[in-house]
Amino acid sequence: MARHDDAPTGGLSFPAAGTGLLVALVGYASSVAVVIQGLAAVGADTAQITSGLVAVGLSMGLAAIVLATRQRKPISVAWTTPGMALLAATGPVAGGFPAAVGAFLTVAALVMLTGFWTSLGRWIAAIPKPLANAMLAGILLKLCLAPFAAMTQAPGLGLLVLAVWAVVGRFARLYAVPTAVAVALGAMALTAPDTGALPASLWPSLTLVAPVFTWEALVGIALPLFVVTMASQNIPGLTVLATFGYTPRVPPLFLVTGAFSALSAPFGAPTVNLAAITAAMCAGPDADPRPERRWQAAVVGGLGYIAFAGLAAVTATLVLRSPPILIEAVAGLALIGAFGGALLGAVQAEDERVPALVTLLVTASGLSFFGVGSAFWGLVFGGVMHALHRWRPAGKPA
Template sequence: MGGSDVAAIETPAYPKNIWPAVVAGILTAFVGYASSFTVVLQGLQAVGATPGQATSGLIAVGTAMGFAAIVLALRYRMPISIAWSTPGAALLASTGAVAGGFEAACGAFIACGVMIVIAGLWKPFGKLVSSIPAVLANAMLAGVLFGLCIAPFHAIAQIPDLALPVVLAWAVMARLKRLYAVPVAVLVAVIALIISGVPDFSVRGSFWPQVELVTPSFSWNAIFGIGLPLFLVTMASQNIPGLAVLRAFDYHPPASPLFVSTGIASLLSVPFGGYTVNLAAITAALCAAPEAHPDPSKRYIAAVVAGTVYVAFGAFAGVAASFISVSPPILIQAVAGLALLGAFGSAMSGALQNPSEREAAVITFVATASGMSIGGIGSAFWGLVAGGFVMALHRWRKAA
């Protein structure tokens, strides 16, 4: 075999056309936005945001994750995808309003962003977070998601004429092409609402994207009830899996700068009502897989395009928020629940995989799903505390 043949084998002739990466980036942004923007708006309003503040927050967090994706993908020439924390938004929806209102919630968002930055800069802190048992983190996440995941069934009972077509469309599309199931469900929900004549858009000006400044306030109740659980959920269900997805496709970016960058992007979005951005987990595979481009060195283009489209979607945030504000809340919760069923299944599987730790995981799940609040601190924190106590007691008894 000649030298030229060896060179041809070692350096494959990849096509120079970047169109597949562009298409993959557009698809990533569409799926990421359409499948979970309802969860984000639901979560922000649940912790006290007005419709205007929720819209502003959607614009801010979408812009933050878009620019973060563009910067990181160009910096490392890797398909590093950024997303908002969908499980984090579900956490907000299940936690509800806190003392101090949305301003206190924004203070908790700042605390979460600072902790993400510290996790990237200070290795002992990052190791401490990583030492939290995965079964407890998964059980807490499952408890957070549970309330929204049962919403589709409540919606079928309350408004079957609207909810049933949405759920059926999701189920059929999930069987054919799961990636498009939630966007199709969103589209069917919009069509069903228009046909039924439910929307009554009396304020056309709300269609235009507008940002509102929020002055954060700080309280220990909000920090422990929202900030700390939001940080743990973001790290356990987004950042760490996001790195794993990249490594599965043979991309090995340094973790520390990624955490610091997403933490800073999160902090920059908070004054406008935004919350947490992080590494994408599910949609990351769309940019990193061979379908995005046969040449691994060109797949970063998909992440850049996705970030650009995320920023552009900010112009439609007003329309999305206006439509949701005049729609039946239970229907919006149902669509959000459908978007989170996969995450719920993965979390439950991870929580119950070890029989010796199953009891602690169940305690964590039940306590978190209960929605209890003690001292103004939400159930996600107390679920983790209860499960951790049971696990420590079991390990102590076993050692004794």
């Protein structure tokens, strides 16, 4: 694959601009329910969720614009969807939402540290891939079951959302989740009985949350969130760019995304990171036949995320007024593809299959010790099994 490191950039690319708008629409609509559910699970109220959506939209939009403009490469930035699924699976932590904000700040600092100290990134990359994938699959499993549970608890709406996702996905897979989200939001608006619950002002506002640092949140949220962000977002994002011939300078990527994450975290925003799926959209030939102009797609996508931040109040209110199982159903549909990829990566290697399955099952079980969530313990138990499978008595051949 040819490299595009020093090619001229040219003028405005209308295909790239169109792709950037599509990236923002797909990226936002496909997983905003996951973000809302994750923030709500760790104790955020409606005002804090609205603030978090505003801050994270501004953060990932500005980070994408800065990185793509300075490096002239289609570097797309997104929120950590698997990380938000982790929050949804973890639930309340000691210290409430301020402790979760402290965990967000810790992850941001670790990401920035990765930019300065490359050994930290290598350590994360050294975690056996089957175990990292198994942890992610365990985190996603419960959410991916929700669309089918919704048909029991809210059969009409659940079946409608699932049918729309299935039919649209048959002909245009890229639009399946956004269309299902649009149908779900419409159903939420039409069926919500309390119209007085609409926000007094549709203009979103920021709410400052003073961070609290607890060891339960640091070990139960920050550490797994950092591992998930690096293993399932940043490293795949770099791989996608390399697939299309782009080799950006890596330290600035982590420094910029970590810095914007740190600035936005006190307003309730989760971590931002390199995108993978939308990175492929920006870096691919559909963005522009000329590779040297595709960076503009990432810039326009960033502008789109900033624009969507203005919808935070309406989006948060509509989603939070809906039946919780319907929120989970929409979130689960958005994560089925990620679950399938993680599951395949977990069990593909036969010699790592048992440790990976232990990791997956412990993570999915909701096991908790000392206030620390199951994602951490999944890696611990799986790591022990991995070590046992690799250990051989002295003098015995492998």
